[in-house]
Amino acid sequence: MNPLVTALEGSLIVSCQAYPGEAMRDPRTMAQVASAVQTGGASAVRAQGLEDIRAVKAAVDVPVIGIWKDGAEGVFITPTLEHCLAVIEAGADILAVDGTLRPRPDGRSLAETVAGVREVFDGPLMADCDSAESALAAAELGVEIIGTTLAGYTGAREKTDGPDLELLAELAGTLPATSVLVAEGRVHSPAQAAAAKSTGAFAVVVGTAITHPSTITTWFRDAVAGA
Structure with a gap:
């Protein structure tokens, strides 16, 4: 297992993102937020967009999980091989991609995308999955980190109030030893x-x-207001 992945065991990863049009949508602001959560004990930071990745990478000492959201429907989290290569070039230590089985904008399959990334990048990959089926498929490709990021957002599973604990329980007993399971999505309290x-x-x-x-x-x- 890659040492970057091993070091994440039992830890908190913090996603530092702002949506388009928001006051905090600024790479410098996200870098400051990332620095703050590192101080609080985050083991890694997830950053979105090339400028944010560069700024966050310069601001923290923990691994940066990089994504590039492009679009608003279908596959839009690091959706193509071109996006993947750009995120790597921006300095991401771990590359996160859409790990679902849906068609991708460039026509490549997840397997083809992973193969293309492996040609130039020896760091860990993270697959943002939406179901047990997609999670196991990504694990079979050798993706080191399997996230439940998209569970409840694609129609593959019903959206839960809070993290999808049922999916986590199912995957905890079925993923191969070469992959680790990361809970992401609607974790709103300690x-x-x-x-x-x-x-x-x-x-x-x-x-x-x-x-x-x-x-x-x-x-x-x-x-x-409701009290």
């Missing part, structure tokens, strides 16, 4: 993060609940 770890996750990714103040504010606003 209790949910602990539940994901207890269910079998090798590591847990938290994004919105730590790094997205606009959404966090709506949670509190709605709670106060």
Whole structure:
């Protein structure tokens, strides 16, 4: 197992992203957020977009998991081999890609994309999956990190309130030893993060609940308004 992956065991990974049009949508801001979560104990940081990846890489000492979101429908998380190569060039230590079985914009399969990446990159890969089927398919390709990132967002599984613990439990007992299972998606509280770890996750990714103040504010606003 790659040492970068081994070091993530039992840890918290933080996703530092801002959506288009938001006040925090700035590489310098995301780099500061990344530095702050490293201080808080994050073992790695997930960054979106080439400029953010470069800025975050310069700001932290922990591994950077790089993605490039391009589009809003279908496969848009590092969707093509071209996107993958650009994320690697930007400095990502770990490359994350859409790990679902859906068609990709460039016509390549996930297997072809992984093969193309392996020709130039010896770092770990992370597959953002949506089901047990896609997760096992990615693991069979040798992808080192299998994430539940897209569970509930593609129609392959019903969207759960909180992390998809049922999927985590299923995958915890079926993934090959060459891949590790990372919980990601709707982990909104420390209790949910602990539940994901207890269910079998090798590591847990938290994004919105730590790094997205606009959404966090709506949670509190709605709670106060409804009280």
